[in-house]
Amino acid sequence: MASSLRHFAGPGTIPAAATASGTTCLLRRHTPNFCTFAALRPIRPSPAAAAKPRASPPSVEERKRQPSAAAPLRVGIVGFGNFGQFIAGGVQRQGHAVLAASRSDYSDYCAQHGIRFFKSVDALCEEQPDVLLICSSILSTESVVRAIPFHKLRPDTIVADVLSVKQFPRNLLLEILPPGFGIICTHPMFGPESGKHGWGKLPFVYDKVRVAEGGQAAKCGQFLSIFEQEGCRMVEMSCAEHDWYAAGSQFITHTIGRVLSQLNLKSTPINTKGYESLLQLTNNTVSDSFDLYYGLFMYNINATEQAIYMMTSKAQTSCQFFKQLDNLERAFQKVRQMLYDRLHNLIRKQIMERAPT
Amino acid sequence: MASSLRHFAGPGTIPAAATASGTTCLLRRHTPNFCTFAALRPIRPSPAAAAKPRASPPSVEERKRQPSAAAPLRVGIVGFGNFGQFIAGGVQRQGHAVLAASRSDYSDYCAQHGIRFFKSVDALCEEQPDVLLICSSILSTESVVRAIPFHKLRPDTIVADVLSVKQFPRNLLLEILPPGFGIICTHPMFGPESGKHGWGKLPFVYDKVRVAEGGQAAKCGQFLSIFEQEGCRMVEMSCAEHDWYAAGSQFITHTIGRVLSQLNLKSTPINTKGYESLLQLTNNTVSDSFDLYYGLFMYNINATEQAIYMMTSKAQTSCQFFKQLDNLERAFQKVRQMLYDRLHNLIRKQIMERAPT
Numbered sequence: 001m002a003s004s005l006r007h008f009a010g011p012g013t014i015p016a017a018a019t020a021s022g023t024t025c026l027l028r029r030h031t032p033n034f035c036t037f038a039a040l041r042p043i044r045p046s047p048a049a050a051a052k053p054r055a056s057p058p059s060v061e062e063r064k065r066q067p068s069a070a071a072p073l074r075v076g077i078v079g080f081g082n083f084g085q086f087i088a089g090g091v092q093r094q095g096h097a098v099l100a101a102s103r104s105d106y107s108d109y110c111a112q113h114g115i116r117f118f119k120s121v122d123a124l125c126e127e128q129p130d131v132l133l134i135c136s137s138i139l140s141t142e143s144v145v146r147a148i149p150f151h152k153l154r155p156d157t158i159v160a161d162v163l164s165v166k167q168f169p170r171n172l173l174l175e176i177l178p179p180g181f182g183i184i185c186t187h188p189m190f191g192p193e194s195g196k197h198g199w200g201k202l203p204f205v206y207d208k209v210r211v212a213e214g215g216q217a218a219k220c221g222q223f224l225s226i227f228e229q230e231g232c233r234m235v236e237m238s239c240a241e242h243d244w245y246a247a248g249s250q251f252i253t254h255t256i257g258r259v260l261s262q263l264n265l266k267s268t269p270i271n272t273k274g275y276e277s278l279l280q281l282t283n284n285t286v287s288d289s290f291d292l293y294y295g296l297f298m299y300n301i302n303a304t305e306q307a308i309y310m311m312t313s314k315a316q317t318s319c320q321f322f323k324q325l326d327n328l329e330r331a332f333q334k335v336r337q338m339l340y341d342r343l344h345n346l347i348r349k350q351i352m353e354r355a356p357t
Numbered sequence: 358m359a360s361s362l363r364h365f366a367g368p369g370t371i372p373a374a375a376t377a378s379g380t381t382c383l384l385r386r387h388t389p390n391f392c393t394f395a396a397l398r399p400i401r402p403s404p405a406a407a408a409k410p411r412a413s414p415p416s417v418e419e420r421k422r423q424p425s426a427a428a429p430l431r432v433g434i435v436g437f438g439n440f441g442q443f444i445a446g447g448v449q450r451q452g453h454a455v456l457a458a459s460r461s462d463y464s465d466y467c468a469q470h471g472i473r474f475f476k477s478v479d480a481l482c483e484e485q486p487d488v489l490l491i492c493s494s495i496l497s498t499e500s501v502v503r504a505i506p507f508h509k510l511r512p513d514t515i516v517a518d519v520l521s522v523k524q525f526p527r528n529l530l531l532e533i534l535p536p537g538f539g540i541i542c543t544h545p546m547f548g549p550e551s552g553k554h555g556w557g558k559l560p561f562v563y564d565k566v567r568v569a570e571g572g573q574a575a576k577c578g579q580f581l582s583i584f585e586q587e588g589c590r591m592v593e594m595s596c597a598e599h600d601w602y603a604a605g606s607q608f609i610t611h612t613i614g615r616v617l618s619q620l621n622l623k624s625t626p627i628n629t630k631g632y633e634s635l636l637q638l639t640n641n642t643v644s645d646s647f648d649l650y651y652g653l654f655m656y657n658i659n660a661t662e663q664a665i666y667m668m669t670s671k672a673q674t675s676c677q678f679f680k681q682l683d684n685l686e687r688a689f690q691k692v693r694q695m696l697y698d699r700l701h702n703l704i705r706k707q708i709m710e711r712a713p714t
Contacts, residue, residue, distance in 0.1 A: 187627075189627055189628075189629045190629065190630065194629065194630045194631070202630070203626075203627050203628070203629070205627050235626055235627055237626065237627070242627065245625040245626065245627050246627070248622075248623065248625065249622070249625050249627070249628060249629070249632040250629065250632070252617075252620070252622065252632075252635070253629060253631040253632045253635055254631075255692060256613065256617075256635060257631065258692045259685065259688045259689045259692050260609075260613075260688070262684075262687075262688030262691055262692070263609070263684055263685065263688055265605075265606070265609065266605065268602040268605065268606050269560075269592055269594070269602065270544075270546055270560050270562050270592055270594070270599065270602050270603070270606070271546075271560070271606060272546045272547065272551065272560070272606070272607065272610060273547065273551045273559070273641075274551070274610040274611075274614065274637075274638045274641055274642075275606045275607070275609075275610045277634035277635075277637065277638060278609070278610055278613060278634075278638070280630075280631075280634065281631045281634060281635070284630075284631055285631075290695065293696075294696065294699050297696055297700075298699075298700070325693055325696075327619075327620055328616065328620065328689065329689065329693075330619075331616045331617070331619030331620055332616045332685065332686065332689065334619055335612060335615045335616050335619070336682055336686075338647065339650075339651065339654055339682075342651050342655075343655070
């Protein structure tokens with residue numbers, strides 16, 4: 001991993017050894033005050049920052065190329081694995097063009113699906129897509145974004161991501177992208193398994209982190225309308241809020257799915273609804289990579305700083321994920337103990353009944 | 358519990374202390390050969406046993422009372438708690454009459470729902486229902502059945518049950534019921550929560566354990582058609598097969614539900630499908646009693662004999678439930694260890710990178 005520990009090496013609670021590099025902390029800097037969560041207000045950049053002017057006025061040639069509000073978008077997808085292809089399907093169904101670049105060669109797949117494939121991000125960027133959608137894994141996103149040749153793109157390009165954590169890419173994009181670029185952080189909370197029968201009513205979380213008024217805002221609206229038109233439940237929410245909720249729900253879901261997948265559960269002719277849902281969960285989890293699970297654990301502000309602190313200093317801190325793992329184990333032990341106790345009592349009673357008085 | 362350990366005190370693997378009572382073993386006697394399960398053939402009584410003649414020929418008065426195939430059934434429900442009321446709804450929707458008896462007083466509820474309520478099973482049996490449906494808990498079923506005044510019922514009455522384990526009530530009913538009585542063991546694999554929006558496509562398992570040809574078979578068909586007409590997926594399966602499948606699926610589902618219910622999970626604005634199903638599972642489990650969970654554990658032939666043997670002799674046996682609990686814990690530990698290992702490796706790498714070379 002190119003970034004090593006940089007993304008969670010912030011000041012304050014982190015031991016000196018972890019902060020000695022002097023590099024930027026991608027998670028710490030924008031940590032919200034969690035006491036303010038009750039109101040559920042999305043965190044927005046200041047109006048001044050949002051309306052920040054372009055680095056330079058658009059050239060005549062640029063103006064010519066500027067699509068009208070109704071013109072289809074050209075969406076460049078960087079990282080064209082399972083999830084990138086899945087999202088590309090929706091983009092195409094809504095009438096937009098897809099351009100793709102990936103480390104692996106997907107030229108055959110793209111040829112069959114009417115998608116232009118590029119062997120490098122450089123080549124893709126020369127085509128100057130309206131939106132650059134990062135579909136790499138959590139672990140590789142930092143190196144992928146740092147390698148984008150921004151100077152080849154138009155200066156008002158919108159960059160979006162689809163990661164299952166949100167503060168990390170938000171802060172990464174705010175740090176690295178040229179100031180005129182738009183930033184939309186999104187999380188389609190479904191995937192090739194759970195969304196295989198359509199995207200209707202499935203939650204799509206987004207945060208318009210930095211979108212200038214005018215053409216950029218229009219293109220942003222067009223991009224989000226892809227998911228809206230596909231029937232998603234659109235949830236506008238700050239990246240910080242997303243990560244706070246996700247820490248409490250996604251991690252436990254993935255953990256249970258991973259634990260169950262170890263048990264090799266089989267379908268039976270008499271599955272209850274509950275058992276069906278566990279089989280489904282196991283199925284979905286197995287099709288996700290361990291890297292995703294690890295990413296949820298390591299790239300969420302609610303876990304990482306405390307986790308690294310705990311692992312290096314052995315302190316008892318309030319890391320939410322570690323707490324969740326501990327709680328899960330305690331809950332399991334408690335349920336088992338209740339069963340054992342009942343059995344013990346029954347046997348004791350039986351022995352007492354049979355003992356000579 | 359009236360029965361103490363009788364229901365699993367069988368010969369063979371059980372220590373001498375547990376079999377000294379000399380009473381019948383309700384689970385052991387009918388244990389099938391599990392090697393024959395592949396063919397999934399329901400286990401039936403021999404044709405001779407199935408067509409066993411009535412203890413005495415029907416009297417003229419009895420013949421008068423014999424309902425025609427089209428006449429609605431009179432279904433007497435013994436045990437009128439949450440589940441009994443839930444099943445009564447379907448019986449009534451299909452045009453049959455419900456009579457109910459329970460330890461608790463449900464006379465108000467029954468008055469509101471057009472059901473005749475009886476304060477004792479004796480009083481209910483004097484009404485001579487066509488079908489006596491036992492809806493008591495697993496733990497109380499043996500004492501409930503033993504207290505039924507069979508002499509007050511017509512000698513071809515059908516007795517059915519709805520327990521989540523099936524070999525235990527099958528053997529209990531075969532042992533206790535007079536020979537002319539019909540026996541249908543059923544398991545509606547849903548409940549007030551999972552079946553609240555209708556019973557369509559939900560599995561209904563049944564085993565016509567002992568049904569004589571003629572009037573009894575017709576009434577049996579009428580009774581089963583209640584569930585068929587409600588849209589259930591009808592699964593005819595021997596009680597032994599049911600328990601074998603259920604041991605592998607129901608127990609793990611209830612265990613996960615119980616463990617999760619200890620964690621106090623909350624719904625979020627961005628639930629994934631997987632998290633939704635965990636919340637639903639937790640909700641369903643919390644509305645079930647711990648007695649049901651305990652009953653699944655203790656009254657399934659695939660667990661109880663080995664469990665009692667293990668608890669009394671400390672031997673390592675092949676009890677399926679104990680194995681499942683151990684596997685679940687091991688799976689949990691493995692997933693956690695994988696996360697910890699990744700984190701450790703990352704920290705080690707970080708330290709190595711910063712150490713002077």
